[in-house]
Amino acid sequence: MINVLLALMVVASFLLAIPLHECGHALMASWLGDKTPRSEGRLSLSLRPHIDPVGTLMCFILAFQPGVPVGLGWGKPVKADPWKMRVGANPGILLVALAGPIMSLLVGLVIALLVRFIPASLYVEPFLIRIPQFLAVFACVNICLAIFNLFPLYPLDGYQILYTLLPSRQAVQFAKSATYGPLIILGIFFLLPFLAQLAAPSLASFPLFRLPFYIWLGAISLVGLATGQLPDPGLLQLYLYNIPH
Secondary structure, three states: OOOHHHHHHHHHHHHHHHHHHHHHHHHHHHHOOOOHHHHOOOOOOOOHHHOOHHHHHHHHHHHOOOOOOOOOOOOOOOOOOHHHOOOOHHHHHHHHHHHHHHHHHHHHHHHHHHHHOOOHHHHOOOOOOHHHHHHHHHHHHHHHHHHHOOOOOOOOHHHHHHHHHOOHHHHHHHHHHHHHHHHHHHHHHHHHHHHHHHHOHHHHHOHHHHHHHHHHHHHHHHHHHHHOOOOOOOHHHHHOOOOOO
């Protein structure tokens, strides 16, 4: 069954996390001397300039899936001019690409540390427990974005990272995959698991078809390290608080 409140928390966390992630790219480009993202309005925490319809749709679908809702998706890529970078074209673009996941990771860990110091009294009241629950979800969604964006598929940051690290000839060949990047992502995360479920339910446990769950598992583990020992309920129970069984 679907926990609608938890799904809405995941979506809200994603919509808050995406501007932070994309602003990280724009901020790094600005630091390196490229004012293009600033002139295009990307150095902003407003959601409108950063939202991507397909990336947001992916988050909605995964948030409202049965079981564990996961906040995965992407924002509108930040366009930086490599020739305006003080450190050079490839190093500059590499640093800009890394800035988004690093921003998301740092935000997630800082919020997780805040959860660690929340008074135990908030875990007793059924209404007030939603505060640490939302913070735990927000921390996890940010770290999920950091991990997910390392996949080397356009428009994710991992694509740009790999592109800058490849030799010129291989980079040109790799760039041809950008057109199909969103389709490949949707195929891996939606189509293949759906077809596997139709063909044989046992196939659904194959690791390739459970990538969202493994990304979430990595994120919740990092959040757990930052939060330390929480009052009852523990972190996993806090994230899934009142989820139907």
